[in-house]
Amino acid sequence: MSAVSLALCYGAARIFQHVAQEFRYALFMNICQASVNEMNARMFRALLNQSTAFHLAQRTGSLVAEVERGLKGISGFLTVFLFHLLPTLLEMILVCSIMTYNTSGDLYSALLLSSTVLAALFCYTAFTYKVTEFRKKLRVDINTIDNGVSQKLLEGLTHHESVKLFGTRDFELKNYSAHLQKSYELSCKNSWSFAFLNLGQAFIFSVALTLIHLLCIPHVQSGLMTVGDLVLMNALMLQLSFPLNFLGTIYREITQSAIDMKKLFALLGKCGNPSEDASSTKGEDVENTCKYEFRGGKIEFRDVCFTYPSPIEAQSEKITTTVSMNGTICRSKPADSKPKYREILQNVSFTVPSGQMVAFIGPSGCGKSTILRLIAQLYKPTGGEILLDNQESSALVPESIRSHLGYLTQDPILFHDSVYYNIAYGRKSEEGDPSVPVLEKPPHDEQALVQKSAVEAQLIETVSNLPQGFDTVVGDRGTRISGGERQRIALARIFMKDPEILLADEPTSALDASTEGAIMESLRRKCKRADSSASSPRTLVVVAHRLSSVKDADCIFVMENGRIVEKGTHEELLSRKGSLYDRMWSKQRKGTQH
Incomplete structure (x- = not known):
């Protein structure tokens, strides 16, 4: 083979090497x-x-x-x-x-x-x-x-x-x-x-x-x-x-x-084995296989106790790695590995009949919000049992329960997206077709539902004053808008989901008195299904500090130190002179008069 042929072969080999590497x-x-x-x-x-x-x-x-x-x-x-x-x-x-x-x-x-x-x-x-x-x-x-x-x-x-x-x-x-x-x-x-x-x-x-x-x-x-x-x-x-x-x-x-x-x-x-199909419920649902069957929305607590943290949480991390203020890495094992509990609920028992509105009131830290979290399966009780339509909640798949729940938290968290997206998020769980692009223009019926939900949440006037209307971005966790606006957007998101059971934790805490009355009226109408052809009303459980917002409830549970100490309608509780509810009502009435 000539020198020229060798040189050409060498060049071809170099080119092939680079082509093979890039491929x-x-x-x-x-x-x-x-x-x-x-x-x-x-x-x-x-x-x-x-x-x-x-x-x-x-x-x-x-x-x-x-x-x-x-x-x-x-x-x-x-x-x-x-x-x-x-x-x-x-x-x-x-x-x-x-x-x-x-x-x-x-x-x-x-x-x-x-x-x-x-x-x-x-x-x-x-x-x-x-x-x-x-x-x-x-x-x-x-x-x-x-x-x-x-x-x-x-x-x-x-x-x-x-x-x-x-x-x-x-x-x-x-x-x-x-x-x-x-x-x-x-x-x-x-x-x-x-x-x-x-x-x-x-x-x-x-x-x-x-x-x-x-x-x-x-x-x-x-x-x-x-x-x-x-x-x-x-x-x-x-x-x-x-x-x-x-x-x-x-x-x-x-x-x-x-x-x-x-x-x-x-x-x-x-986190458990996530390799299973997405329809299977690993993690928190790993022990449960039964799905919740909605039969009206009856809620029952039987001697429920709850301590925080739970034994599993307290013992999950035996060795703690921390970084001090000066940057020193410290690995420590607690001297006393025995978990220390903070008792929140003590043998709480009550029944919420299907389609009724009940309220929990009481001093801060008495366990009102914890009851809602237990119903929503965000926590597990450490004692007693919770029944939903006579079905033991601990044996049910949490997702099957939450699909029938609408939970308005005390501090609503919004996504860093538009007002429209945050309201429409209430029905995102129904979108199960992966072939539909996420960024696709929303369908007309969804837009109508968003508009309707905004009207029910007294949000339309606020949205019309925003620079880009429903397309206005609310900021990370909703920081670009006021607390009252965040609360109404979160409420519209709940109305968008249209659940059979509504849980509301201080739903009007950031609203003025006139808007509060309109929102509570919307909640009551929603629960009575005044705008729906459905026959059975919804169950509504409200936690409130303002007693005036829940005085029309079918039953009011008064809590103190993790226990239910009083219950009855607004009139029945006021008739008990000197009771905790009577004192709280009098104190709030005096506050509003001043």
């Missing part, structure tokens, strides 16, 4: 991204399926950082293992085989050279392993500090108003800077350990290369090897250096990815 990269990225997206969706589904107690025990910023690192770790592991580790090992085997073959004329020299190469490989691998194990522990500390940095940043931005109002900007900056300083120190330590690792690896390889030269020089002098053979051995050792150096990098990448993935898989283990 391999593009093909792998499709596979890798699909795998990461699948794991991301499984993780998100598993987290959403967790109980309220689980989420209350987590730091959101740290949790998000751990999930993101874990997903990046999966991508990094697949990349390194499939496209670097296997080719590198193959290259090392081929180089060692060629070196042995070129010295096969002298068995003793071949064995000596092979032993030297194998010894170098062993020392190189052992040194890399030892140093990397140290760096693994360092990486865990860096991850902990990074979680603290992310959490501090998230808290500072989320609670920016509190920072301004309490004048704690310098305090937050000092706290955040302490975490950054610790992160800087650990990063420097990590860089120095990386430099030490590279220096040690280079030293071991240089010693091995020198020994091979010393072994080959006598053979060159005696004529058993030519200078060309010596150059070939040197080139082969240099060729071996690239996969060796890369092998160290591969091991570091794999161990780092393993550390990042460890927390992700631990979360998946804690």
Whole structure:
């Protein structure tokens, strides 16, 4: 073959190499991204399926950082293992085989050279392993500090108003800077350990290369090897250096990815197996298989007790990892592992007949809101039983219960989206066709329902005054609008869902007296189904501090210290002079007169 032909073949081989590399990269990225997206969706589904107690025990910023690192770790592991580790090992085997073959004329020299190469490989691998194990522990500390940095940043931005109002900007900056300083120190330590690792690896390889030269020089002098053979051995050792150096990098990448993935898989283990079909209810529903059958909306509590935290919550984390204000990482195990309970409800029993409006009133902290959370299956009772239409709630799938519930929380949380989206969210659970694009223009019937819900929630006038009407973005958690507007949007979202059972926790606490009366009238009309052809009325359970807003309830339960101490209609309770309800009513009446 001529020199020109060889040159052309070399050029063609170079072009083919680059084409193959790019094709391999593009093909792998499709596979890798699909795998990461699948794991991301499984993780998100598993987290959403967790109980309220689980989420209350987590730091959101740290949790998000751990999930993101874990997903990046999966991508990094697949990349390194499939496209670097296997080719590198193959290259090392081929180089060692060629070196042995070129010295096969002298068995003793071949064995000596092979032993030297194998010894170098062993020392190189052992040194890399030892140093990397140290760096693994360092990486865990860096991850902990990074979680603290992310959490501090998230808290500072989320609670920016509190920072301004309490004048704690310098305090937050000092706290955040302490975490950054610790992160800087650990990063420097990590860089120095990386430099030490590279220096040690280079030293071991240089010693091995020198020994091979010393072994080959006598053979060159005696004529058993030519200078060309010596150059070939040197080139082969240099060729071996690239996969060796890369092998160290591969091991570091794999161990780092393993550390990042460890927390992700631990979360998946804690959240249960999310690999089942989405229709199955893992996590909080794992023990329940029966679905709630709505038969009118009767609610019954029988000697229900509730303590916070529950035994499972209190014992879920035996070892706590914290970062102090100066950035120091502390891992501690509680001296007393026995959980300490705060008793909220004590043997509470009551019945809410189907289609009636009942109210719970009482001092702050007496357990009123907890009752609503127990009905909604956000918490599990620590004693007694809860029956919904004579069905034991603990044996039912929570999602099947919530599909019939509308829960207006005391502090409504809105999405960082438009007013329209936040109201229409009340029926998003009914959208089960994945082929319909999420960003598609909403159907006409949905728009009509949103308009109707806004009218019922006394929201139309407010929306008309907003700069972009229903398309106005409310901000993160609804911070761009007032508390009363947030409450009415949340109420419209409940009306949009049109549930059979309504739970309302202080539904008018941020509204003026005239709007409060209109909203309560809308709630009563909704429960009586005055605007519907349905025959049976809805069940409405209200928690309130303003007694005037619930005086028309069919029954009022008065709570104190986790117990129901009085019950009856407004007139019946007022007839009991000196009762808790009578004192509360008199106090509020005097307050309104002043």
